[in-house]
Amino acid sequence: MELTTAQALVAWLIAQHSETLEGREVPLFPAVFAIFGHGNVLGLGTALEERRDILPVWRGHTEEGMALAAVGLAKATQRRQVGVATSSIGPGALNMVTAAGVAHANRLPLLLLPGDTFVSRAPDPVLQQVEHFGDPTVTVNDAFRPVSRYFDRITRPEQLIATLPQVARVLTDPAQCGPVVLALPQDVQAETFDFPETLFEPVVHRVPRLRPDLRAVAEAAEVLRGSQRPLMVLGGGVRYSGAAEQALDIAVRHGIPVTETTAGRTLVPHDHPLYTGPLGVTGSASANVMAAQADVVLAVGTRLQDFTTASWTVFPPDIKLVHLNAAGFDAVKHGALAVVGDADATLTELAPALGDWTAEPHWTKHAATVRGEWDAHIDKLRAPSIGAPSYAQIVGVVNELSTPADYVMTASGGLPGELIGGWRAPGGAPTMDVEYGFSCMGYELAGAWGAAMAHTHGLVTTMLGDGSYLMLNSELFSAAFAGHPLVAVVCDNDGYAVIARLQEGQGGVPYNNFYAHCRTNHPRPPRVDFAAHARSLGCVVFTAAELSEFRDAYAHARQAAVAERRPAVVVVRTQQAAWTESGAWWEVGVPQHLSGRDDYEDHKPQQLRHIAPN
Numbered sequence: 001m002e003l004t005t006a007q008a009l010v011a012w013l014i015a016q017h018s019e020t021l022e023g024r025e026v027p028l029f030p031a032v033f034a035i036f037g038h039g040n041v042l043g044l045g046t047a048l049e050e051r052r053d054i055l056p057v058w059r060g061h062t063e064e065g066m067a068l069a070a071v072g073l074a075k076a077t078q079r080r081q082v083g084v085a086t087s088s089i090g091p092g093a094l095n096m097v098t099a100a101g102v103a104h105a106n107r108l109p110l111l112l113l114p115g116d117t118f119v120s121r122a123p124d125p126v127l128q129q130v131e132h133f134g135d136p137t138v139t140v141n142d143a144f145r146p147v148s149r150y151f152d153r154i155t156r157p158e159q160l161i162a163t164l165p166q167v168a169r170v171l172t173d174p175a176q177c178g179p180v181v182l183a184l185p186q187d188v189q190a191e192t193f194d195f196p197e198t199l200f201e202p203v204v205h206r207v208p209r210l211r212p213d214l215r216a217v218a219e220a221a222e223v224l225r226g227s228q229r230p231l232m233v234l235g236g237g238v239r240y241s242g243a244a245e246q247a248l249d250i251a252v253r254h255g256i257p258v259t260e261t262t263a264g265r266t267l268v269p270h271d272h273p274l275y276t277g278p279l280g281v282t283g284s285a286s287a288n289v290m291a292a293q294a295d296v297v298l299a300v301g302t303r304l305q306d307f308t309t310a311s312w313t314v315f316p317p318d319i320k321l322v323h324l325n326a327a328g329f330d331a332v333k334h335g336a337l338a339v340v341g342d343a344d345a346t347l348t349e350l351a352p353a354l355g356d357w358t359a360e361p362h363w364t365k366h367a368a369t370v371r372g373e374w375d376a377h378i379d380k381l382r383a384p385s386i387g388a389p390s391y392a393q394i395v396g397v398v399n400e401l402s403t404p405a406d407y408v409m410t411a412s413g414g415l416p417g418e419l420i421g422g423w424r425a426p427g428g429a430p431t432m433d434v435e436y437g438f439s440c441m442g443y444e445l446a447g448a449w450g451a452a453m454a455h456t457h458g459l460v461t462t463m464l465g466d467g468s469y470l471m472l473n474s475e476l477f478s479a480a481f482a483g484h485p486l487v488a489v490v491c492d493n494d495g496y497a498v499i500a501r502l503q504e505g506q507g508g509v510p511y512n513n514f515y516a517h518c519r520t521n522h523p524r525p526p527r528v529d530f531a532a533h534a535r536s537l538g539c540v541v542f543t544a545a546e547l548s549e550f551r552d553a554y555a556h557a558r559q560a561a562v563a564e565r566r567p568a569v570v571v572v573r574t575q576q577a578a579w580t581e582s583g584a585w586w587e588v589g590v591p592q593h594l595s596g597r598d599d600y601e602d603h604k605p606q607q608l609r610h611i612a613p614n
Contacts, residue, residue: 001197005157006047006189008199009113009182012164013084014054017204018172020080021242028168028205029111030081031073031453032057033066037088038127039115043189044086058453058482061474063087065446067099067112069475072447074108075433076407076454079240080207082171083450086113089186090128094140098440100147103179105437106263107236107303107327109171110179114141119155119185141183149178155185157193164199172205174240174326174342209241210326212341212349220298220322220339221353224254227296227320228360232256233279233308236263237301237326239430243344244268247300250351255359257367259287261302262436265420269427276367277374280308281584282417282436286374288584290367291315300324301343304333307436310584312607324350378422381580389547390578391418394491397551398461399423401558404431405458407451411435411443413465414498414579415491421580431458442472445488449479452486459558460486467496469530473537476567480538485561488539489554490530491574501579502588506596514576534569544572 003011016028034057036045048057060066063085070083087093093114103110117129117139125131132138145151150170152163163182170176224230232251238244244267251258251274258268259279268275277284279291291297291314299321302308309315312334323336324346331338339346358364382396395418402408404426410419416436425431433451435443444464452460469490479486500513510517515525535541540560542553550572557568587607590600 001195001200002192003195004043004047004190004192005154005160005184006043007050008157008160008193008195009044010047010051010055011200012160014051015200015202016168017202018080019204019206021078025204026081028082029055029084031070032084032086033060033070034058034086035060035063035066035088035092037092037115039088039090039186040086040113040184040189041088043186044113044115044184059478060085061478062472063092063095064098065442065472065475066478067096067110068102068440068443068446069450069478070110071099071103071106071108072409072433072443072450073454074103074110075106075447076451078242078430079109079177081454082109082111084111084113087115088128089115089117090130090140094143097143097147100144100179100181102435102438102440102443104147104149106435107177109177111167111171112144112179112181114144114181114183115189116141116153116183116185118187120187139183141181144181147179148181149176150180152181153183153185154188157188157191161196161199168203168205172207174207174210174237175328209342209345210340212324212339212346214349216337216339217346217349217353220324220337221350223296223320223322223337224298224354225357229294229363230256230296230298230359231290231294232258233261233297233299233302234258234264234267235261235300235302238264238267238343239301241301241343243300243347246344246347248272250347250354254354254357255361255364256298257290257364259283259290261308262416262420262434264302265434266423266425266430266432267427268425270424272427273368274364275371277371278420280314281310281582281586282307282420283582283584284374284421285377285583286370288314288582289370294319296320296322298322298324299336300347301326303330305437306586311587313585313603317606378580381422384547387546388573388575389550390575391415391491392422392578392580393547394463394489394550394572394574395419395422397547397554398463398489401551401555402461403458404428407431407433407455407458407460409433409444409448409451409460409462410464411447412439412441412468413496414501415463415465417582418580419463421582441468444468445473446475448486448488449475449484452479452484459562461489462486463489463491465497466490466492466494466528466530470528473533476534476539476569477537480566483565485565486567487554487557487561488567488569490534490569490571492530492571493574493576497576501577506588506590507594530571531569534571538566540564540566540568542568542570544570
């Protein structure tokens with residue numbers, strides 16, 4: 001088939017399909033997010049226009065935002081579908097590097113198609129080209145290399161034949177999953193080639209379920225059978241494998257208390273008797289108490305990042321760690337007994353190897369006791385009060401008024417701790433996206449647009465602070481224009497409150513976080529009218545100053561978003577210094593002269609005992 005490089009790429013995208021966890025066949029690439037420029041409008045843009053009835057293209061308004069929307073779409077589909085984003089060369093391409101970092105840190109699939117400079121070099125230097133004095137092959141797209149799982153620059157049309165199977169492999173591989181970047185020089189996009197028809201035959205990609213080594217399974221079972229106080233930690237790998245039910249079956253059969261990481265949140269029903277609450281700094285005191293007393297940790301599908309492990313101080317120094325993970329890179333961390341395999345497949349192999357062993361009965365019952373104490377604490381934080389509401393109260397209202405089919409999101413600032421630590425999930429399906437691998441300010445709105453495309457059987461609510469809103473808000477208009485309903489709760493507390501908390505909590509002087517502590521030449525500096533701004537972006541807007549007002553505003557926002565098929569924004573003034581505390585430590589660099597240094601030196605030795613492998 002004689003096609004341009006761009007036409008061939010688009011035809012291949014259309015031919016790719018995926019199988020969901022429920023067994024349905026869906027397009028692997030359901031949407032393209034695009035901002036056209038001189039580097040992609042005629043080549044790839046023309047090819048996309050020719051197939052517009054089959055492959056939807058949505059116009060973004062910042063390159064970073066639309067690429068983040070693609071990330072949000074992938075997360076909401078449990079990595080079974082992949083968003084595509086394309087830009088021109090230069091600033092448009094570089095704007096997508098942050099989104100690639102988000103996808104890379106969170107192990108989420110993303111296909112980026114930035115335009116590139118001319119392979120011929122005849123018109124060099126072209127508009128937006130950055131010239132490298134010592135290497136003419138370097139372009140700004142090389143900035144993607146550190147945040148790509150797979151990177152290629154297509155300098156000949158026929159290179160697609162070799163690289164496209166690799167693209168599909170990486171995007172659908174549980175262990176290698178992450179962002180793929182195909183840099184597309186604009187002259188090559190328009191070149192023609194006789195491509196083999198077989199390249200465009202329909203393909204259904206079924207996510208492979210890697211089976212574990214049976215010797216490793218036997219070793220893991222032996223360690224667990226020797227345990228009296230085991231703890232199971234469920235991460236994002238359990239979500240993407242669809243293994244939550246299998247994990248809970250094992251927990252019930254053997255009396256193992258269960259906790260969740262950020263990426264594994266909402267997999268376990270909140271009222272499950274073995275649920276201890278979420279783990280770590282942004283988790284719950286209940287799970288952290290259990291972790292401190294455990295003798296064996298069975299970690300399933302998690303990277304065990306620092307917020308989950310309290311910078312590796314949440315577990316006792318002599319803990320035995322068994323790590324089930326599809327990625328060997330993660331499974332071997334911290335001297336763990338590594339069992340490499342798909343979560344569902346590995347748990348299936350592990351279950352019979354455990355025999356009739358059970359954990360100590362008192363330990364099993366302890367899970368519900370400590371979780372009940374944490375629930376009582378959250379109830380107090382959520383209790384109605386006069387004046388500006390706290391984050392915990394805002395989360396409580398959203399939790400109460402949401403349905404089991406709804407989907408809740410956040411990414412940065414203080415809200416991850418409130419949402420992870422305080423949310424009470426019905427279980428049965430993943431219904432939360434807290435982007436806390438990269439903690440990207442602005443993901444809250446852009447990612448919600450992508451999630452709203454995918455999560456059509458329930459309403460998406462995203463929660464963010466005023467700082468994140470100012471960082472990246474343009475995709476609110478994208479969602480409003482496109483007709484994708486969602487609710488955005490904007491909590492206005494006058495600045496970067498959670499960083500002020502970190503700064504002042506370690507003994508630092510308040511500086512450059514709250515507006516009251518920032519430099520200005522005005523005696524009375526201006527304030528942002530978030531309601532007016534969101535309204536100008538095409539959103540339905542509600543405001544609130546107290547908790548009862550917020551309850552009414554959020555209820556009306558839910559109705560308006562669905563009825564008008566556009567975002568509804570609730571702007572609410574919130575407290576500056578009321579937080580849900582899990583009691584866990586988190587390592588930050590504390591100078592010697594600050595008061596927080598003493599606490600740092602108390603915890604650091606405990607952390608160091610974890611670094612040497614067992």
